[in-house]
Amino acid sequence: MEKDQRIERKNSETAIKTMSLLGLTFRSLGLGDGEPRPDDFLDSEDRDSDESSKRSRRNSKQASREDARPSSKSIDEAKQLRVINLDEVAWHDTVDSCWVVIRDFVYDCTELLKSHPGGYDVILEYAGRDATLAFIGTGHSSTARESLEKYLIGELPFEERIFRVPNGIKVVGS
């Protein structure tokens, strides 16, 4: 197995453990039935053919969700996002510069802090780090999900992603 593949496997296992620790299931994430397995988080090229055929039904169900972008309607598909790693995100953890990661995308919420309907403190708590589960857990409306786009500044490098792989999203929340 190539080094990259080993890293991807490890990331997949981490994603499963995270889902398990947080009591998340594919059903709770609106992705149908079944237990999460490492292959669910991998690019299809990395799966062996047996597994990929077993999973093809689920994947076709997920096809409409495969676009990981926050709002597939409003985003400019051609827009090249800047790749920002978690180290850089971590520097932006104050009211003067507040970045959060949601589903492997990086958002600059500095301006949002002033107007966020849920208050500034809930976001500030996640400044400089991953806020995916808090964002999903709060049950934001579709309007809130669409407004994410306004704050989008980049995405994590592949090796740091836990929700997405290059060809599309494997796990999404509401």
Ligand code: HEM
């Ligand atoms: C860029 C990131 C975010 C955006 C664009 C955003 C947007 C919004 C919007 C528009 C609302 C109004 C209610 C709705 O439409 O659902 C809202 C409410 C709320 N948000 Fe956020 N939010 C963000 C991040 C977060 C984070 C990281 C948390 C962490 C817990 C959070 C917690 C809440 C809470 C507690 C409410 C109030 C819910 C209620 O009153 O029922 N938000 N947010």
